[in-house]
Amino acid sequence: MITIRKWRESDAPIGEAIGSIGVTFKEDVYRKNAEIGYFIGEKYWGKGYIKQAINLIVQFIFENFDVERVYAEPYADNIASRRALEQCGFTCEATLRQNVFKNNKLLNSCIYGILRQEYLEGKTKRL
Numbered sequence: 001m002i003t004i005r006k007w008r009e010s011d012a013p014i015g016e017a018i019g020s021i022g023v024t025f026k027e028d029v030y031r032k033n034a035e036i037g038y039f040i041g042e043k044y045w046g047k048g049y050i051k052q053a054i055n056l057i058v059q060f061i062f063e064n065f066d067v068e069r070v071y072a073e074p075y076a077d078n079i080a081s082r083r084a085l086e087q088c089g090f091t092c093e094a095t096l097r098q099n100v101f102k103n104n105k106l107l108n109s110c111i112y113g114i115l116r117q118e119y120l121e122g123k124t125k126r127l
Contacts, residue, residue, distance in 0.1 A: 018040060018041050018043075018044045018049060019038065019039055019040030019041055019044065019049065019050065019053070020038065020039060021036060021037070021038035021050075021053045021054070021057050022036065022037055022038070023035065023036050023057060023061060023070075024036075024037070025065065025067070032066070032067055032068040032069060033067065033068070033069045033070075033071065034061050034065065034067045034069075034070050034071075035070075035071055035072065035073070036054070036057055036058070036061075036070060036071070036072050037072065037073075038050060038053060038054065038072075040053075045080065046080070050081070050084050051084050051087055051088055054072075054084060054085065054088045055088050058070050058088065058089075058114065058119060059119075062116055062119050062120075067116070068115060068116045069113050069114070069115050069116070070113065070114050070119075071090075071093070071111055071112060071113040071114075072085055072090065072111075072112050072113075073096075073109050073110065073111055073112075074109065074110055074112065075100065075102075075107055075108070075109050075110075076095055076107065076108035076109055076110050077107065077108070082110060082112065085112040086112075088114070089114050089118060089119060089122045090112040090113060090114045091112065091113060091114065091118075092110055092111070092112055093110075093111045093112065093113050094110065094111045095108055095109075095110050095111075096108060096109050096110070096111065
């Protein structure tokens, strides 16, 4: 797990943790896949921090590990998270219907993925 720390704006002390991002490397027949997960404090939504974190962790994964696909699974109604993934080059691969049970409600989630080749082809556009 990597902690996202704020370093530029004046509305938080330098070095304050504002979110987190992590990676889970899959095993066996899924060993060429890595799943990322992240969150960011509501106060920092819409400021581009999560896009920076996604880009950096994807770069780190593809440059340091034998992985061919990185994916994330945001809730379908989390439009901001989905948009951040799309802006980082991820593609919506699937919508999983009613596969999450949260706060006594069944929710949909989406699978977003980016392949190593897609990352390499679009690297200069994102960073």
